Amino acid sequence: MAIRNENDNIKKIKNVFICFGIIVILAFLVMTYKDDKLRLNASFVATDVNATGIENDEYFSTISESAEEGDVLYAHLYSYKPGKYNVKFHCEVSNEGSGFSIVTDGSVTPDNTFKTEVLDYIPLLPDVTEYEYDYTIPSHVRDVKMVIHYGGSGTLKIGRAYHTSYKLYYYDCAFVLFCLALLGLIIGYQFRKKKWEFKIFDSEKESGLTDFGRIFFLLVITFIASIPLLGKGFYERADLQFHLMRIQGISQALSSGQFPVRMQPVWHYGIGYPLSIFYPDLVLYPAAIMVALGLSEYYALCVFLIINNFLTAHIGYKAFSAITKSYKKGLIISAIYTLSVFRFGVMYQCQYGSIMAMIFFPLVLDGIVNVIWEDGTRWHILALGMTGIISSHILSSVMATLMCILCCIVGLRNLASVKKLLAIGKAVLTTLLLNLWFIVPFLLSYNRNYNIIFEQPITNRSVVFIPQMFQWINFGGMTNQYGSETAGEMPISVGILFAIAIIGFLVMVIQERKCDYVLGTCVFISLATLWLSSEFFPWDYIIRVPALGKMLYHVQFAWRYELIATVGLSVVTAEVILYFLEKLDLKIYFVVMVICLINIAPSIDCVTNYYPMFFQDKYQYSYHFVDDTENVDYMYRDLPYEELKSLPRTVIVIAENADVSNLKRNGVDMSFDYTKDGDAKFTLPIIDYPGYRAWINGEEEELSSTDKHQLTIIADRLKANSGSIEIKYREPGLWRVCEIISVVSAIIMIIFVRKRKRVE
Structure with missing residues (x-):
């Protein structure tokens, strides 16, 4: 009978694989049919x-x-x-x-x-x-x-x-179907060696769920977090247009052969923009690749965010399970974290850098807890988490570092060990090596005369009032952006659920008269970062402290520190729920989902009813965001942008008897043929950012620039009266060396992790 049941199970798995395979094939055929027009x-x-x-x-x-x-x-x-x-x-x-x-x-x-x-x-x-x-x-x-x-x-x-x-x-819907079916095949392949049972509960397991049950639970979390993405349009807030431009810029750069992307071609009327040098975008590559393959920006962003929700739930489940040593607690914490009011608010305020970084914060907490309070063998988890955050959002890496520092303060006594310090050292070194490809270009470019260097953050003017910090229902805004009023400002809050959890934690500690290191650490980092985000933190004095002040001040907005509090309070909330409702047994999962849904229901209502709709027709969208004249953070301070944007996007010939033909552009690269009779000068529609090189008739020549930062080819470089000129963006050799080091480090890390999994 057992053998027969096992054979039946194998047949079911094969049938599922066959269904997914058929969906992939049908979706691919529909995509190649190309049955829609671009509007x-x-x-x-x-x-x-x-x-x-x-x-x-x-x-x-x-x-x-x-x-x-x-x-x-x-x-x-x-x-x-x-x-x-x-x-x-x-x-x-x-x-x-x-x-x-x-x-x-x-x-x-x-x-x-x-x-x-x-x-x-x-x-x-x-x-x-x-x-x-x-x-x-x-x-x-x-x-x-x-x-x-x-x-x-x-x-x-x-x-x-x-x-x-x-x-x-392409049919966007067919592409989405193709991606989802492919994802199903990947998930199925990962669990191919496990015995699948198509039932949800199993009382013999610690979590009370089967493997299928855990995946089902994570998919339910993903669905709830993605509800506003399933409508006809997209909700326009804050940085939506900025990130759409990023996706389009990365897509065009990748299509032109630039990897990794450093200079995005689409910005500012096509004159090039070094956004990717300062703003890490590796995690955003999947969305850009989808656009390059034919998916509209609307669907690419929706698919990307849905996958983001699933990864946040799945990685959170793995990390929180390792922290609490319980699959049951891990699942519940993951649900609370993924469906938290703060994360929901940040996502639908279009703060996608923070949303991408939130995938990896649980890994950082898992790694630092293991290093400080346990055997320190999971230091690589800390390195991987920090790498994910650095590749997503540079400001979030500052907050992740702060979270690690606060944990070290709590566990300072445990760090008086060579083994612990060695584990921290390995995590730091590995993080640096894995991210050397981004860190070195960032630091070398940071000293240049760009607008971003001189921008004054408004951290001390973006604090959160205490009544707003735990607000549940709000339609007017929740942060004191300018120190006067909150009407119409960005709604960011950790929510009423976490306020109740703090009270429940106090009751639990008084009742039990004890608190383990994980719970105590989470409470400490949560309260500390809530203080940082509040109006009671002395920002005006802290910014004068040379190192600490600069690090804390340059997160730009004080409310961002609520992200760390969200991580910690998710753990606290789960512990409180399990403490007071432990008798519910397996019903606890249903109760947790109801609590989470009630917690974010006002946020869903706020988004769907009060935010302006963007992309109401997924194929009809305004291209006004392509002319993004406001985002000049990474341009030269003395660049006369208003003059440059009115110039033609072609080569300007400064000579009477000179001509240019066969002009071609590929991303930020350019090539053309020329003829001249006498001296001539060619001014190019390219800003003189470092990295551009010129080849005239196959020989590399030096480029000059005008007082408006436009690249030029002067007469002395044009030795022949006719020929061809190629302008290409090429990274400095040092950057390439750093990329090779990071790739080698990543390969070594993959081998190390796989060997470690086999041992475990």
Whole structure:
């Protein structure tokens, strides 16, 4: 009978694998069928920031008679592929003489001139309000823009222009189905050697759950955390557009062959942006790869965040189980942590750097607890957790370091051992080696004259009032960003559940008259970081302390310290629930899910009913975020950005008898042919960030730069009267060495972890 049951179980597993395989194949076939079109919409902005007579709102741009004649409005359409497109728009004009045109932006025309190539032009007439026509982007063009020419008299009012490609694109839903089925195959493969039973509970196991039951529990957690992602649109808050730009920038850089990504091409009208040198984005690569493979930014972000929720629950379960030595406690803590009010608020405030880092904070806590209070053999877990955080969000690595310091303060007596200090040393060294590829370029670039270096953090003005810290239902904001009021500001709170848990902890300690080291440590780091985030912390004095003040102050927002408190209080809350409800046995899982759902229900309501919707149609989204003029943190302080953004995105020839042809751009790289008769100078649409190199007729030559930080090729470098020029971004050799060291360290770490798992 036992053999028969085992055979039946194997057959069930095989059937599941077959089903997943069929789904993968069907999804792939649907994807290759390409049964949908790409639809985009774009709003116009004034070509001159000081223009008079032009007003813009969310839907329309209006030109009055006080405006001057000329090209007064434009909208960039970056990264369009060659092919046929249809455009529709609504326009009202009172007089004739105005027109709408699609023109090239950043490409040389077929006759090798530098004049803007007009792809299509239509006059705007007083008796016509609805316009629709087709236009074609030729193969030599990469970027285009729409331009409105004002005739100089009367009024003109134009709305968004809606573009539709005639080329068919992938089904996003098929791609998502493909990814989910592939994930199912991976999960199934990981558990291939285990005996699967398709039931949830098993009273003989410590957790009370079967392997299938644990996966089911984690998937339920993931589903609840992802509820706002399952609607038609996305909720626009805080840094959504910034992170969408990051995804697009990484995707284009990877597609052009740049790895790891250092210079993103799409930012600031295509002049390049060293964002990836300062803002770690390795964990964001999966979303960028999905976009590069054909998925829309909307679905790529949704899939990425759903996977993020699952990884947070799964890794949290593993780490918290190791900390508490209980699978049951690990699952409950993971649920409370993943569904915490703080994490939910940060995710749907679009603080994705912090959300990615929160995947790895439980690993850091697991590693540091093992090193201080146990045998120290899990130091590599600490190194892996820190590596994940550094690769996600540089400011979160400061908070993770602070969490480790606070744990060391609590367990200072335990550290008086060579073995413990050696374990900490190995964790620190391994972390440095694994992240050398990012740390060295970051530190070498940090000393340059970038805006970010001189930016003044507002940490002391972003504290949390105590009543707001544990607020449960809120629709107006929860942080004192500017020291005066909270209306309309960022809603960040640890929630009422943690406040109840603190009271329950005090009752439990008074009743039992004891507290183990894990619980005591979690309470200490939680209360300490809640104090750091509150209005009662003396920020004005602390910032004057040379080392400590600078480290604490540069997390930018004081409320971010609630992240550490969320980690610690999740452990405390689980212990309190199990202490008071221990008689519920297996029903405890259902009770915990109900408690967590009630805890974040007001947050879900706040997000779905009070946040503005973005991407209401997943294929129709505004490209105004491509022209991100506000994010100049990593540009030179003395860069005349307002002047540069109005320059053409092509080579400027400073000579009478010189010409350029066959201009091509691949990411941040550029190549073109030239001819000249006499001296000539070529000014490039590239900012002189370190790393750009030039090859003229196959020989490397030195680049110069203008007073506006644009790269130039001066006459002395052009020895021949004709030839080809290649401009490429290449990392310094030291950076490559650091990358090799990090890759070798990662391989050694993988081998070490696999051997250790076999021994265990």
